Amino acid sequence: MKLVWSPKRASGAYLDTVKSCGGLNRESSAAELISAMAAGWNAKLIVEAWFSGGATTTSVGLAIAARHSSGRHVCIVQDEKSKIDYIAAMQEYSGVSLPEVVVGEAAEVIETLAGVDFLVVDARCKYYNRVFRVAKLSHLGAVLACKNATQLGINHRIKWVGVLDNATRIVRSVILPVGNGLDIAYISSKGEKLDCQHSSGHRWISHVDPQSGEEHLFRQ
Numbered sequence: 457m458k459l460v461w462s463p464k465r466a467s468g469a470y471l472d473t474v475k476s477c478g479g480l481n482r483e484s485s486a487a488e489l490i491s492a493m494a495a496g497w498n499a500k501l502i503v504e505a506w507f508s509g510g511a512t513t514t515s516v517g518l519a520i521a522a523r524h525s526s527g528r529h530v531c532i533v534q535d536e537k538s539k540i541d542y543i544a545a546m547q548e549y550s551g552v553s554l555p556e557v558v559v560g561e562a563a564e565v566i567e568t569l570a571g572v573d574f575l576v577v578d579a580r581c582k583y584y585n586r587v588f589r590v591a592k593l594s595h596l597g598a599v600l601a602c603k604n605a606t607q608l609g610i611n612h613r614i615k616w617v618g619v620l621d622n623a624t625r626i627v628r629s630v631i632l633p634v635g636n637g638l639d640i641a642y643i644s645s646k647g648e649k650l651d652c653q654h655s656s657g658h659r660w661i662s663h664v665d666p667q668s669g670e671e672h673l674f675r676q
Contacts, residue, residue: 466496491517
C-alpha cells in the first residue's frame with residue numbers, strides 16, 4: 457500500500473471525535489482510533505457495515521474523518537427499521553454530518569461501491585467475512601478494519617489470507633485491544649510486488665514533508 461500519512465489530519469480527527477463522543481470509554485476508544493486512521497490516510501471512500509442496535513460512535517468518528525479528508529462516507533444498514541434507528545442515533549451528535557445510508561445486505565451492497573479505501577465491518581454482521589472478500593478496493597491500496605473481533609468468541613486473529621481473494625496483497629495486519637478487539641489489515645496498491653519469502657528483509661523508509669507534515673512510507 458502506498459501510505460501517505462498526515463499527522464495533522466489524524467490528530468484533528470482524533471480530537472474532534474473525542475469532543476463529539478463526550479470523552480473516552482470502551483466503545484469510543486475504538487471510534488477515535490478508527491477516525492484518526494481514516495483521516496490520517498486521507499481516505500476518499502469510507503464504507504462501514506453497521507450492526508443493528510450497535511453503538512454509533514464509530515460512525516461519528518468516520519463522519520468526522522470524512523470531513524477532514526474531504527471524503528465520501530457510506531454506511532450500510534440491514535433494513536428500513538435499522539435505518540430509522542441509525543439516523544435517530546446519529547442525530548444525537550450535534551455538528552456531525554450524516555453519511556449516505558444504504559439499506560441491504562452488506563455483502564451485496566459493498567459490491568456496488570468501487571474504489572473503497574477504508575472499510576469497517578462489525579464482526580457481528582451477517583457474513584462479515586464475505587463483505588471483506590467482495591469489496592472493490594481502491595487501486596491505491598486500502599485499510600480494512602473488523603471491530604468487535606473478539607466479542608463473539610473470535611479469540612484468534614482473522615485469517616486475512618483466507619478471507620481475502622488471492623489477488624489481494626496484504627502488507628501487514630495487527631489486532632489491537634481497543635473496544636472489543638479491532639483487527640486491521642493494510643492492503644497494498646495494485647502493481648506493488650510483495651515477496652512473501654523475503655519480506656523479512658524489507659525495510660520501511662520514512663520521509664516527512666517539512667512543509668505539509670505528511671509522512672511518506674516507502675518499502676525498500
